[in-house]
Amino acid sequence: MNNVLRQADQIRPVADRIGSDDEAIATALRLAAQFAARAAERDADRILPFSELDLLAQSGLLAITVPAQYGGLDVSNAVLAEITAILSEADGSIGQIPQNHFYILEALRTDGGEEQQRYFFGRVLAGDRFGNALSERGTKTVGHYNTRITRDGPGYRINGRKFYSTGVLFADWITIFALDPEDRLTMAFVPKGTEGVEIVDDWDGFGQRTTGSGTTILDNVYVSADSVVFHHKGFERPTTIGSVGQIIHAGVDLGIARAAFAETLEFVRMKSRPWMDSGLERASDDPLTIAKVGQIAIRLEAATALVERAGHKVDAAQVETTEEKVVAATLAVAAAKVLTTEVALEASNTLFELAGTSSVQAGLNLDRHWRNARTHTLHDPVRWKYHVVGNYHLNGVTPPKNGAL
Numbered sequence: 001m002n003n004v005l006r007q008a009d010q011i012r013p014v015a016d017r018i019g020s021d022d023e024a025i026a027t028a029l030r031l032a033a034q035f036a037a038r039a040a041e042r043d044a045d046r047i048l049p050f051s052e053l054d055l056l057a058q059s060g061l062l063a064i065t066v067p068a069q070y071g072g073l074d075v076s077n078a079v080l081a082e083i084t085a086i087l088s089e090a091d092g093s094i095g096q097i098p099q100n101h102f103y104i105l106e107a108l109r110t111d112g113g114e115e116q117q118r119y120f121f122g123r124v125l126a127g128d129r130f131g132n133a134l135s136e137r138g139t140k141t142v143g144h145y146n147t148r149i150t151r152d153g154p155g156y157r158i159n160g161r162k163f164y165s166t167g168v169l170f171a172d173w174i175t176i177f178a179l180d181p182e183d184r185l186t187m188a189f190v191p192k193g194t195e196g197v198e199i200v201d202d203w204d205g206f207g208q209r210t211t212g213s214g215t216t217i218l219d220n221v222y223v224s225a226d227s228v229v230f231h232h233k234g235f236e237r238p239t240t241i242g243s244v245g246q247i248i249h250a251g252v253d254l255g256i257a258r259a260a261f262a263e264t265l266e267f268v269r270m271k272s273r274p275w276m277d278s279g280l281e282r283a284s285d286d287p288l289t290i291a292k293v294g295q296i297a298i299r300l301e302a303a304t305a306l307v308e309r310a311g312h313k314v315d316a317a318q319v320e321t322t323e324e325k326v327v328a329a330t331l332a333v334a335a336a337k338v339l340t341t342e343v344a345l346e347a348s349n350t351l352f353e354l355a356g357t358s359s360v361q362a363g364l365n366l367d368r369h370w371r372n373a374r375t376h377t378l379h380d381p382v383r384w385k386y387h388v389v390g391n392y393h394l395n396g397v398t399p400p401k402n403g404a405l
Contacts, residue, residue, distance in 0.1 A: 015127030016060040021079045027059050028083040032090035039091040040365040046209050048201075049094050053129070053170040056087075062098055063124045065105050065244075070121040077244060077318075078311025081251035085307075088255025089262070092372035093210040095252045097167045100132035103245040104175045107187055110241055111234045116226065120189060123173070130189075131171030133162040133216040143402060147218060149178040149186050155224045158188060162216040168192075168199055169212035176218060177231065187231040188223045196221035207368070207375025235401045238326035242403040243314045243333045249379045250307050250333065253340035256376065257303070260347040260369040261296055267355040267366075268293070289354050296347050303339040310336040323398070330399045331392060334385040341382045344373040380404045 018024050035052055042049060056062060065080060066072020075083075080102065088095025108120055124130075136145055147160025158178050168174055174197060176188045190197060200215040234241045272283035280286055310332035317329040348370035352359050359366055388405060391397040399405050 012054070012127065013058065015058050015063060015125065017125070018060040018064055018073055020073070021075055024061060024064050024073065024075055024079060024083060025086070027061055028086040031055060031059060031061070032086050035087065035094050036090035039094075040368065042091065042093075043209050043368045044365050048169065048210050048212055049091070049097075050170060052091070052094055053097065056094070056098070057127045057129050060127075062101060062127075062129060065102055066121045066124055067109060067117075070118060071125055072121065076311055077247055077314040078308045080244075081247045081254075081307050081311050084248050084251030085255035085258065085304075088252045089258040090255075091210075092252065092256045092259070092368075092376060093208050095255050096208055096211050096376060097170060098129075099245065099248045099252065100134070100167050100175075101130045101171075102248055103241070104130045104132065104187070106241050106244040107231055107234055108229060110239045111187070111231055112229045116229060120173075128172040129167065129170060130173045130175050131165060131168035131192075133165050133168060133174050133176040133218070135162065135164040136160070137163045143404075145177065145179050145185070147176070147178040149176075149180050149188060149223075149228070152222065155222055156188065156228055158190075158218045158221045158223060160218045162218070164203075164213045165199070165216040166211050166213040168216055169201060169214070174199075174216065176216075176221070176223075178218075184230065184232040185235075187229040189227040189229075190221060190223050194221055194223075205375050207371030207373070209368075209371075235403065238317075238321055238323045238401070240314050240317045240321065240326060240329060242401070242405045243310075243317065243326070243329045245403060246333045246337055246380070246405060247307065247310055247314060249376070250310070250337045250340040252376055253337070253344040253373065254300075254303055254307055256369060256373045257300060257340065257344040257347040260344070260351045260373070261300060263366055263369060264293070264296070264347070264351045264354055267351070267359055271358060272354065272356050283354075283356075292350060292354060296343070296350055299339070299343045299346065303336070303343045306332075306336040306339050327392070327398060330405050331389055334389055334399070334405055337380075338382050338385050338389075341377040344377055345370075348373040 064073045064075045068074045084095055149156050149158045174190045178186055196219040198217040203214040269284050274280040274283045278286050313329040313332040317325040388399045
C-alpha cells in the first residue's frame with residue numbers, strides 16, 4: 001500500500017487507522033490534552049490551528065464515520081458527538097472545524113454513487129479533509145443560494161461566492177454546494193488549489209475565532225462530472241443528513257459548556273474570595289455557590305445523556321431509514337441541541353458570576369468560553385427547535401427536511 005499521499009502542494013504520511021470506539025475516544029482525549037495547552041493563546045492572537053488539524057487528520061479521527069464496507073470504523077453517532085465534545089472542551093474552534101467534514105461524509109453516504117463513495121471515502125481513510133463552501137451572505141434565508149453550477153462539455157462550471165466556509169483553510173477538498181439550472185442542490189468536490197478558487201481569511205467573529213469560517217470565491221471553477229453529487233435527493237426522502245450535522249453541533253456546545261464549568265471549579269477553589277457577609281473562609285464553602293455549581297453539573301449530566309440517547313436514535317435511523325425512525329432521530333437531536341445550547345450559555349455566564357470580578361482580567365481570556373458559546377450556539381435557532389418539537393407532538397406535523405434539524 002502506498003504510504004505517502006500527494007494532495008495539492010503537500011506530502012504527508014497516510015493517516016492511522018482507528019480500530020474501535022474505545023480507541024477513538026482515547027485518541028480524542030490524547031489530542032485534546034495537547035490542544036488545550038495553547039487554546040487561550042490561539043484565541044487571543046487568532047493563531048490558526050494548522051498543525052493541530054494536521055495531527056487530527058493523521059490520527060485517523062476524521063475517518064471514523066466511513067462505512068464499514070469501505071474500510072471504515074463507522075462509529076456510533078453517540079461516540080462521534082462525544083469525541084466532538086472532548087475536542088471542543090479543549091478548543092471550541094478545533095471541535096467545530098470537522099463538523100462540516102462529517103456532514104459531507106454523511107451526505108456522500110446518503111446521496112453519492114458507489115464509485116464516488118469508494119473514491120472519496122478512500123481519500124478520507126488516507127487522511128484527506130473536506131471543507132465546506134455552503135452558506136452565503138445576502139440571500140433571502142440561510143437556505144437560499146446564488147451559487148450556480150452549469151454544464152461545460154463532460155464536466156461543470158461553478159460560479160458564486162460563499163461565506164462561513166468553515167474548514168476550507170485547512171482542507172484538501174473544497175465541497176461546493178450550488179444550484180443547477182433546475183434549481184436542484186448539488187455538492188461538488190474540488191481539490192484545493194483548483195483554478196478559479198480563491199479562499200479569503202476574513203472571518204472576524206468575536207467567538208470561535210480560529211475556525212477560518214471566511215469567504216470562498218468561485219470564478220468559473222471546473223469540476224468533473226464524477227465529482228458532483230446530487231445533494232437535493234437527500235431532502236426528497238427521509239434521511240439522517242440533518243441529524244448527523246446537528247448532533248455534531250450539539251457536541252461542540254457540550255464541550256464548550258464543560259470547559260466553562262471546569263474553569264469555574266478551578267477559579268472558585270483557588271482564587272475566588274468569599275462574600276463578606278457569608279462569614280466563611282473559602283468561596284467554595286458558600287452554600288449559594290455550591291447550589292449553583294450543582295445546578296450546572298446536573299444540567300451538564302442531562303445534556304450529556306440526551307446527546308448520547310439522540311446519537312443512538314440516529315444510529316437506528318441509519319440502519320433502518322424509515323419515516324418513523326428518521327423523525328424520532330430528528331426530534332431527539334433537536335432536544336439535545338436545545339439542552340446543549342442552554343447549558344453552554346448558562347455555564348459560561350455562571351463562570352463569571354461565581355468566580356467574581358478578578359475573573360474578567362483580559363490576560364486570563366476566560367471570556368473566550370462565553371464568546372465561543374454565544375457564537376456557536378447560533379447554529380441553529382433553538383426557538384425553531386422548540387417549535388418543531390412542539391408542533392409534532394401537538395399537531396402531528398412532521399419536521400421539515402432541510403438539513404438544519
